[in-house]
Amino acid sequence: MSGVGRYLLAGLLAFAVDFGLLFVLRDVLGWPTAWAAGVAFLVSFAFTYTIQRTLGFMSHAPHGRALVRYTILVAVNTVATAVIVSLIDQTAAGWAIGKVVATAATTVWNYFAYRWWVFAADRPTDSPSVREA
Structure with a gap:
């Protein structure tokens, strides 16, 4: 299953719980x-x-960073x-139609936010880190 397919399946399950x-x-x-x-959205x-x-x-991605970013996104979505x-x-x-419309809107922007910000892998740095002896 593609990444978008997994995202949509996970979102469908989450929507069922939220709805x-x-x-x-x-x-x-x-x-x-x-x-x-x-x-309902927060629960x-x-x-x-x-x-x-x-x-x-x-x-x-590190849980701490991902969870903070996810929390910010949830606040906006809420x-x-x-x-x-x-x-x-x-x-x-x-x-009910309002909930469907809200879910459609957040689904689109969440995919990009999750992929490129919330759950994004660490990007390698150009310079090596300096460690103290």
């Missing part, structure tokens, strides 16, 4: 849409990070998702 949580929080527990969308954080790191990108879902929920399309 299911959004449904439970909003439709079962009665939370406001913006809160439900934001919390799926660990699952999504792990599956994208291991299945989507098979990354060996705000974008909550705004998109809330705005579309105010139309006849409803929250």
